[in-house]
Amino acid sequence: MHSSLSEPRLLALPLLLLALYLARRAVFGKRRKYPPVAGTMIHQLLNLERLVDYQTELSHRYRTFRMLTPSRNKVYTVDPANVEYILRTNFSNYGKGTMHHDVLEDLLGDGIFNVDGDMWRHQRKVASFEFSTRVLREYSTGVFRDTAAELAGIVAAAGAAGERAVDMQDLFMRSTLDSIFKIGFGVSLGGLSGSSQEGAAFARAFDDASEQVLYRFFDLLWKVKRLLNVSSEAAMKRSVRTINDFVYAVIDKKMEHMGRDQHEFAKKEDILSRFLLEREKDPGCFDNKYLRDIILNFVIAGRDTSAGTLSWFLYVMCSNQHIQEKIAREVREATTGDRDVGVQEFTVCLTEGAINGMHYLHAALTEILRLYPAVPIDVKYCFSDDTLPDGYAVKKGDMVSYQPYPMGRMKFLWGDDAEEFRPERWLDHDGVFVPESPFKFTAFQAGPRMCLGKEFAYRQMKIFAAVLLYRFRFEMWERHSTVRYRPMLTLKIDGPLYVRALPRRALMSRNSENSTL
Template sequence: MYILGVVVSFGVFCIKEYAWRAHDRPPLVGTVFRMLKNFDEHVEYALAHRTSRILFLGHSELWTSDPEVIEHILKTSFSKYSKGDFNTQIMKDLFGDGIFATDGKKWRHQRKLASHEFSTRVLRDFSSAVFRINAAKLAEKISSAADNRTTVDMQDLLMKTTMDSIFKVGFGFELNTLSGSDEMSIQFSEAFDEANFLVFHRYVDIFWKLKRFLDIGSEAKLKRKIEIIDNFVMQLIHQKREQIKNGRDSKAREDILTRFILASEEDPETMNNRYLRDIVLNFLIAGKDTTASTLSWFFYMLCENPIVQDKVALDINESLEGAEEDNNIENFTARLNEGAIENMHYLHAAITETLRLYPAVPVDGKIADEDDILPNGHRVIKGDGVNYMIYAMGRMTYLWGVDAEEFRPERWLVNGVFQQENPYKLGPFTAGPRVCLGKEFAYRKMKITAATLVHFFRFKLEDESKEPLYKVMFTLHMDRGLHLYAYPRSA
């Protein structure tokens, strides 16, 4: 009866909306069943209408590629839009009350804490040191594959090294997923990725609540994955509290968890272990998947554009005096300080161009908390979802010109110097009051890793005839990995 009721209710809603088609509402282009077919379908939406609408269970979802509309949602009328109960219910089991899944007082509290922590020199220096160490470990692993003339799954390696880096910065513990030496760490990492995938697909599974209630199918699997995640993270929080209590943490105040635990002493009721779990796990979700998937697409684009790959290598050499003669991995990474990577304008442009075409977060959005009128005149009804199509926007000629689908880092450079774009036009780091606090952090991680690998290796696709596929989830993962050959650049 429950299933029949849901189907009938959705059918009646669709008939009413298709029959009515109010002239001041965005054009109606389909239903939820088209929503997550693939992100290239979003390109079709954006080409047909800069703002359109699809039908969900009991409400409409608006889709836009219009920078003015996006600025309106994220900044001008920020108070009218929130994550909303619809998104929160879907995300809460994994994201909890973390910064990416909450609004209001909890969001403001975490935003204030995180803003302070990300601005500290201690965290910046500590994270940079961690990024350099793990970039060197990754280069050594790829060097071994190059010597043996075997392929590497670059995405898998990048996911592991990024997980190790973010975990060290976030929790202060070595995870060692790249080395594969810790079975529990590997189990946690796999559960983390699978949970991300399963939670995202709640958006198109109209029966997910029933499945969760009955503990069957994908919801039963998600429950098991979240138990693995929670047990692992809670154990680390307890260990960290014990280290701080007993004065055994010689690197006090460096990792994010330690800094939040110390802050929790002022408000222990609010900042309990569950709240700490949510805060740091959200940081992990944001930092790991986004940078690793961006770097995966970056190396794919370098393989597709070997001239760009050589230009990136030249940019690195010109930014570091004597880099061409430096064949020692540890010595090289030690020199990748803040000043050096800031001078790598072409590398920065190539990473940004990757984000334009393959954004780490391909779509994002809010829920309308009240009726509103968009800058284009379309009416928004309280309860509507309003989504901006970041993946599609990077391919729009009306935003980027006739060469919108070309990979051309030079579009970001003026006289060799990187130039920022309108953040409402390029959206992977969002904008407005909820702009990503970790943007500089992410670029630093990506540039250190990319500079190390491109300096020492040339990369080539294992099969140049294959087009890459992506998984439809919160972040733009490649499906089936990225299999490359690495060749010593000095050879």
């Protein structure tokens, strides 16, 4: 969405009148202290293609501010004290709310990321148990190793020793989707191999739907468009139909398998099977629609976030070759030492101890999440009038957001080098990773809704990164090219990420030959 220079002038008068009217209605005659008005939702629409950078610019001026809409305030903050208050201290007063649920319902339904109350507590309880089991940890590690090995083989074939461009974002999206479906639902999707047309159609529809729901937050007429089945809402309906057809087919196949041999089914280690077994104990606890919602919430948690982070990681590695080399050395030292082994043997070396010992890689991924958080802005609904720790008042019905992307760029939080990629900020003098407060580093939320899959995500990303950097050195295909993000619920690179993948064995041999000359 690109606006002409005349648009701000055309909108200036109605914007001014809207701001004056709403500010007067909200503040006049009140003694409460409200966050400053930084603009309106129309300003956000005009900056939609660069929304999180626009929000960052405003956050440099105001740590807490309001954006006005015809019906409510949108309050944004980068103050860690406010974040802790919203996410932990007064957790019960800030939830998803009806507006957030309505906007995302077609895509995420009543899944864990879109509900409050008993539904959230039930899913959290079951998911918390599953994520804490040794069985899931070992099963998921095996899936990550196998998928990473398959990915490395595809990169080697597609890259042809650096002679062809490789779109790594596309490969990350397909490989993480394969992983989460295998772990979450016991299904081999075939995304990397391209063996499933249905899986590819599902992935495209899921991408399109997650972008379309973002526009709903700014489109006052989206419900009318949905009723009339026109414009973006017609496309949304088509995407959701494709998604539903695929997911319900997965559920039906699992139920058919369970009906054939329940004893054998009980040994299944995937998450969907565990939920189906839970339903067997209490058949009335949830239906297939609820299972569908659970599935899609795990997909967006386990696929989009990790794939996006790995894409940003590789992009930054291409611009920081010395850091890429340092990570590659750490990976080698933690696994094979001086030995050169094939990818399958290397994955066996990725033991839990080896993975946990890669502190610099962990720091580099964390630094990526600081600057390019998977969820750039997180919205909460205020259930009753309240006052934040910074003294600003919020009203019942306000949408209150903490902002991981702008927070990662605040100098008052991270110092003068806040916008610099520097993994060392996460390490002590002995090179050991030291975490920050989750209310300052908010990539995984905090408080009761702290991401259950945090360690799961780190393990996946570290295995993928270790396998790739052990095998290849990456450069941007066009040396000085830059990338932008795509406005979606998650922070993804807009368009392909074309890189050159150079096999490290060939590089080492070349360097050895040069040293003898």
